[in-house]
Amino acid sequence: MKNDDAWKGLGDFIRSQRELANLSLRQLAEVAKISNPYLSQVERGIYKPSADVLKSIANALHISAESMYAQAGLLDEETEATPGHGVENAVRLDPRLTTDQKETLIRIYRGFTDRPASRQINSLPEG
Amino acid sequence: MKNDDAWKGLGDFIRSQRELANLSLRQLAEVAKISNPYLSQVERGIYKPSADVLKSIANALHISAESMYAQAGLLDEETEATPGHGVENAVRLDPRLTTDQKETLIRIYRGFTDRPASRQINSLPEG
DNA sequence: CGCATGCGCTAGGTAAACCTAGCGCATGAC
DNA sequence: GTCATGCGCTAGGTTTACCTAGCGCATGCG
Secondary structure (H helix, E strand, O other): OOHHHHHHHHHHHHHHHHHHOOOOHHHHHHHHOOOHHHHHHHHOOOOOOOHHHHHHHHHHOOOOHHHHHHHOOOOOOOOOOOHHHHHHHHHHHOOOOOHHHHHHHHHHHHHHHHOOHHHOOOOOOOO | OOHHHHHHHHHHHHHHHHHHOOOOHHHHHHHHOOOHHHHHHHHOOOOOOOHHHHHHHHHHOOOOHHHHHHHOOOOOOOOOOOHHHHHHHHHHHOOOOOHHHHHHHHHHHHHHOOOOOOOOHHHOOOO
16 A cells, blocks of 8 residues: 555545544544644545644544554554454453454454455445 | 653654664665755754654664654553453554444444444543 | 524645755865 | 865755634524
């Protein structure tokens, strides 16, 4: 993924996380202490925010700065190299999940990552 | 360490790493593909470089982007996530998942852990 | 209906990130 | 001595990050 594409992807990522958190653009901008027009422009890929701003947005969304930088293509690829195992391990170690829930999540995760790309987009697995 | 102090500290860090690698300012700037006056100003704390520039300098010095961001105070001190955050961050960091898939997995995860996605962020429980 | 409040966004302004041109100094070769 | 090449840096210019003021639209209330 090229850097330019990463920045556009970052805007989409921020928007999706914001919507996931059920926040309006103005609410997130206020918590992150940036102007809402600027956040709108960042989400649409018009501007590349500084690392400071990325960190503020990450904190406001309660996600780690690291995952934000990774989304922006700002971490080394080797730093990102373990996430496949990371998701499965994190699920297995989570004390809040039952065994059945863990199996389900891992099955879904594997369904997403093992199928051909044409089957992935916007599709939930059966069941 | 405050952010302003971190930026000055970053400049000192870059200079010391550069000298350690026995590179002149112009040599490092050329490898990192930035102008040498600007690198000089960054080293003296006059300007705060963007994350892109930080990454280029880190690569040119053969050090990890992550340690560069940490030196600049741009990483969370609480990188040790709680288990709940571990799953969500692992999902977000996984380069094999599309944004939609990440959203889906996180929604399912939150449904399993009774973490309502529709709540306002300020009223989320500790976790 | 008017008014208040919320939404995301445009337009123009300011500040700073980053650049190029070129300076003064140091060193080495002839 | 001159000339070439290296050094780090200043000054002014360009680009872009980020801001404020305010728009149009939607919704709810009296």
